[in-house]
Amino acid sequence: MISAVPATQLSDRHFRSIAQLIESQVGIKLPAAKRLMLEGRLHKRVRALNFSGIGEYVDNLFEQGQLELELTHLIDVVTTNKTDFFREPSHFVFMKDVAVPELLKARGRKDLKVWSAACSMGMEAYTAAMVLDDMTRGRTFQYRILGTDISTAVLALAKAAIYTHDALAPVPAEFIKRYFLRSRDRTCTEVRVVPELRRMTNFMRMNLMDSSYPVDRDVDIIFCRNVLIYFERETQRKVIEQLCSHLRPGGYLMVGHSESMIHSVVPGLKQVQPTIFRV
Ligand SMILES: C[S@@+](CC[C@H](N)C(=O)[O-])C[C@H]1O[C@@H](n2cnc3c(N)ncnc32)[C@H](O)[C@@H]1O
Incomplete structure (x- = not known):
């Protein structure tokens, strides 16, 4: 039968099945307004796999065994990975001026654990690493940073820690000098995070929708920003409650500035600032 739907478009049925699949597996809602975006992004994948059109790709997805093979790619297609160094900088100011001094004072601790949940390409994790490393100068404490994300594509970039020089625009000049390596070849536009910070930072794949997280239960600060939205x-309630169960008493959870509504979703949370919570 010849389909009336062009090869570059999704039929209603196909859009609904992908939207249901993504919401159940990843938690992300795909409202009708996202249809064009989805078609545009799927088109590339469809061509790479040599399907005749998006319809054939979606039908194939639901054939036995195919989903397992394709789900990682599909997740990479639907996730929005926008991130930056020092994004929403007030969180890092709070971390430096309030959270870390307080957490270190509590019982004379000498180590800190920070988790960037939904870390995308790693800029959030490395920003925390720069701020903490800077704070360790002349003081005796150590820190470890964990970055997790569902998308294997962004995790590969986070692990490589290679960025374009343009991405450094929000980074203070002193930190650029101290924490990034530049090629001797001055025409090269890439920089790499220094090994000292990379050594303190680990990345792993983790789905926030999972029923349990393979992460320590004594984390001091969790960043979970610009994903809950x-x-x-x-799903927001379950994720936040689960994240908080990994914080040590007195630990902090920071969410994105468009996500302060989680206060009403999990009423038991202590709100320190509109987007900063404490357990
Ligand atoms: C917009 S980025 C935010 C990155 C960073 N937190 C920031 O604020 O700059 C959202 C990230 O959430 C990830 N993500 C989406 N759904 C997820 C899930 N169910 N579990 C883990 N990560 C998820 C995406 O892959 C993407 O990298």
Whole structure:
């Protein structure tokens, strides 16, 4: 039968099945307004796999065994990975001026654990690493940073820690000098995070929708920013409660500035600032 839907477009049925799949596996809602974006992004993948059109790609996805093979790629297609160094900088000011001094004072601790959940390409994790490393100068404490994300594509970039020089625009000049390596070849536009910070930072794949997280339960600060906004209210509640169960008493959770509504989703949370919570 010849399909009336052009090869570059999704039929209603195909859009619904992908949207349901993504919401159940990743937690991300795909409203009708995202259809064009999805078609555009899927088109590249469809061509790479030599399918005749998006319809054939989606039908194939639901054939036995195919989803397992393709889900990682599909997740890479639907996730929005926008991030920056020092994004929403007030969180890093709070971390430096309030959270870290307080956490270190509590019981004379000498080590700190920070988790960037939904870390995308690693800029959030490395920003925390720069701020903490700077704070360790002349003081005796250590820190470890964990970055997790569902997308294997962004995790590969985070592990490589190679960025374009343009991405350094929000980074203070002194930190650029101290924490990034530049090629001797001055025509090269890439920089790499120094090994001292990379050694303190680990990345692993983790789905926030999972029923348990393979992460320590004594984390001091969790950044979970600009991902909750894509989830349904009930998913937001479950994710936040689960994240908080990995914080040590007195630990902090920071969410994105468009996500302060989680206060009403999990009423038991102590709100320190609109987007900063404490357990
Ligand atoms: C917009 S980026 C935010 C990056 C960073 N937190 C920031 O604020 O700059 C959202 C990230 O969430 C990740 N993500 C989406 N759904 C996820 C899930 N269910 N579990 C883990 N990560 C997820 C995406 O892959 C993407 O890298």
